[in-house]
Amino acid sequence: MGTLDGRVAVITGGARGQGRAHAETLAAAGADIVVCDIAGPIASVPYPLSSESDLAETAKLVAAAGRRCLAVKADVRSQADMNAVAERAIGEFGRIDILIANAGISSNSPIAEMDEKTWQDMIDVNLTGVFHSFRAVVPHMIERRWGRIVATSSIVGRMGVKAGGHYAAAKWAVIGLVKSLSLEVVEHGITVNAVLPSGVDTDMIQNPVMWRVLLPDIENPTREDAMKMFNSGPPNGDLIQPAEVAQAALMLVSEHGRHFNGEAVSISGGMSASLI
Template identity: 70%
Template sequence: MGNLDGKVALITGGARGQGRSHAVTLAGAGADIVVCDIAEPIGSVPYALSSAADLAETVAQVEKVGRRCVAVPADVRVQAELDAVVGRAVAELGHVDILLANAGIASYGPIAEMSGAQWQDMIDVNLTGVFNSFRAVVPHMIERRSGRIVATSSIVARMGATNSGHYAAAKWGVLGLVKSLALEVKQFGITVNAVLPSGVNTPMLDNPAMYAVFRPDLENPTRDDVKEMFDDNSAIEGLLDPVEVSNAILFLVSDAGRHLSGEAITMSGGMSAGMT
């Protein structure tokens, strides 16, 4: 599925987790890859973010399947940094055919107690970061009269989220951006879609801060206290493997998905069955 020979894909948040999976999956279909990631901490995020070593590992895994990979440290909150990533992609690989606006963070707390910094970091990364990614790439795609864009939203773009209202707000916003951009660029041969996964087995979930969300009945829960959630993905409602999301994205960015734009592809293990 999805012959991407000759294509170049730019992936934000590509150092690990879903981003790395997307990079390796698209490379396996023939694409050369550009990945960027902040590769440093953000103050309100209660778990370790990616590192320069993580970016290097993504490069190694892409090169292992025989494709080129350019890795650039960049903060999606800063438009100039994303513009520079696109400039480097064009300089080194010639063009950008695919954008995966994937970078994201998580943090937790009730709305009434949430700090201003916690809210702002979430909106700046998970919503403004998508907007900045679009603005960096879309002029290039318009000039070339083609492109495929996929943004990572979430199942919570269909609902509220206890102790994660800022996350839900950002992901609802991503969906609005996707549908709006799809209308604006359809005449240029550019498709814009969103994927809305439920829980994905990545470091964003597999960390002590999230263990406490899953097990509020325990004072200091460990991974052993939530082991079943991360180690048993046999049930349909279990955590998604990142490659399952990657395969859906591969369909959207390939010729097979050329008639899909403005869509929100929900991957929820049946959760969406109870939603309108």
């Protein structure tokens, strides 16, 4: 028997990267999966976002694990879209037990030069998208008096970062949102936590735009250049694999994690050791 047998999980940003890892990991533990993703571009994001074929591939991987999967194209910036995802999940599976609010984007600009669109897209996806996801599923969980929610924040939210103030601000705010909701729903048998990874080996980091930000002294940095940098730090300071984050989320949504509530769980290879 799996630790999540009989459970139904909704995962935002599930077409690839961390979202896909969450889908595969929870499915392997016995859960049926609903994945949603924008599966299209956002103008201020400088690297290609996921596609509908990526979303379909995640569904295939869940099916290969022996679980059912509903894949939905949806934009977390829209409350109507997220409400529709929840309604479809309940219509297909009869319930929602777990939410992984994972959808997120990255872009880079110094605050003094940042245009309004770049700022607003970041807040709309990385913060308001989490709110919309919470708002769509929490009333159902309250009615059923059980639920497990995990949101993807970032260790950057506790640190700040050059040319990424909008990203850090959104991720810091996610922690506050998680802690606040945890207080509101604990009496209904619902837990709410955040995971705070450092760099994860996904397309959000592994793209030419990010390589140029990380390696400004190299004219045309490559993935190989970036990996040398990531692997040159202290032990365990290399890029985190998406499956590692998914394993942490699995613990939080299973019975093993029932005493975690309102927590911000860092997965940072030691980066958090220097933070208060």
